[in-house]
Amino acid sequence: MDEARCAGADSAPAVREPKVILFYRFTPLEDPAAIRLWQHTLCDALSLRGRILISRHGINVTLGGAMSDLKRYVRSTATYPGFHGLDVKWSEGTGRDFARLRVRVRDEVVSFGAPDELEVDRDGVVGGGVRLSARQVHELLEQRGDDVVFFDGRNAFEAAIGRFRGAIVPDTDTTRDFVRLLDSGAYDHLKSRPVVTYCTGGVRCEVLSALMNARGFEEVYQIDGGVLRYAQEFANDGLWEGSLFVFDERLAMRFGDDATVLGHCERCATPTSRYRNCAEAACRALILLCEDCAVRHSSRDCGPRHATAPRARWRSLSPS
Numbered sequence: 261m262d263e264a265r266c267a268g269a270d271s272a273p274a275v276r277e278p279k280v281i282l283f284y285r286f287t288p289l290e291d292p293a294a295i296r297l298w299q300h301t302l303c304d305a306l307s308l309r310g311r312i313l314i315s316r317h318g319i320n321v322t323l324g325g326a327m328s329d330l331k332r333y334v335r336s337t338a339t340y341p342g343f344h345g346l347d348v349k350w351s352e353g354t355g356r357d358f359a360r361l362r363v364r365v366r367d368e369v370v371s372f373g374a375p376d377e378l379e380v381d382r383d384g385v386v387g388g389g390v391r392l393s394a395r396q397v398h399e400l401l402e403q404r405g406d407d408v409v410f411f412d413g414r415n416a417f418e419a420a421i422g423r424f425r426g427a428i429v430p431d432t433d434t435t436r437d438f439v440r441l442l443d444s445g446a447y448d449h450l451k452s453r454p455v456v457t458y459c460t461g462g463v464r465c466e467v468l469s470a471l472m473n474a475r476g477f478e479e480v481y482q483i484d485g486g487v488l489r490y491a492q493e494f495a496n497d498g499l500w501e502g503s504l505f506v507f508d509e510r511l512a513m514r515f516g517d518d519a520t521v522l523g524h525c526e527r528c529a530t531p532t533s534r535y536r537n538c539a540e541a542a543c544r545a546l547i548l549l550c551e552d553c554a555v556r557h558s559s560r561d562c563g564p565r566h567a568t569a570p571r572a573r574w575r576s577l578s579p580s
């Protein structure tokens with residue numbers, strides 16, 4: 261058995277390596293239902309799994325599969341006029357990162373609860389923050405120093421295991437909480453400062469930075485390609501610390517063995533970056549647990565919060 265597996269591994273061409281891709285494109289789509297049908301057929305034919313959200317404002321894609329199949333998918337998808345020149349982020353997969361394929365039409369490709377506020381043209385989101393490459397982020401810090409604020413555009417539980425050093429982490433259970441928090445005035449004191457928004461792959465900050473600009477923040481930036489692109493450049497040698505939460509079965513990515521462990525076990529406070537699914541099959545909550553606590557069934561059970569745990573909705577959130 262082992263021999264067979266080894267022989268298989270040796271002869272398996274690299275193109276069959278499991279990978280995960282993330283990309284998005286904000287562009288007006290007149291017929292999201294037709295795009296959905298086309299995307300579903302395409303993914304199905306290539307045995308890809310993952311999640312695709314489509315709205316009249318664009319598309320948001322997270323898929324896992326063999327590298328060669330994903331490349332075929334990207335080539336086909338990019339033939340659609342609105343999808344030319346896609347910026348695809350690639351990462352290592354396991355081959356079982358997604359349980360199924362879901363291709364859906366929604367009001368929004370990221371759920372801020374503000375579909376009517378978002379304005380999109382062929383160039384993308386109208387009124388978004390200024391895009392910064394990883395190096396430009398560092399240049400901004402050199403020029404402006406401590407005045408620069410990092411603003412985490414993700415949910416608080418994602419930031420619990422990794423974030424930019426010194427970042428402001430809004431108390432959000434879901435992306436929908438951002439509009440309420442911004443409108444509450446909680447961050448009005450940042451309105452005259454340079455604010456650098458960031459998220460996993462950049463899609464949430466496309467919208468978040470536009471929402472902030474519209475609310476009078478004077479100098480809003482977004483990290484182009486999000487933490488994924490930043491970490492490609494700097495891994496753990498820059499301003500990012502910890503693990504990056506991802507919305508698939510991997511749950512987190514690390515950019516090298518020297519990643520800082522920022523999270524703490526919810527049972528015993530031991531440092532850990534590993535979320536686990538609640539032991540109750542019907543519950544979709546995640547619990548941050550150390551290795552010791554994770555082996556005890558009682559620790560992995562989030563009850564009696566099952567029904568109300570805010571993170572219970574993480575699987576239905578938009579990937580980014």
Ligand SMILES: [Zn+2]
Pocket residue numbers: 525526527528529530549550551552553554
């Ligand atoms: Zn523990």
Ligand SMILES: [Zn+2]
Pocket residue numbers: 538539540543544545561562563565566569
């Ligand atoms: Zn639970």
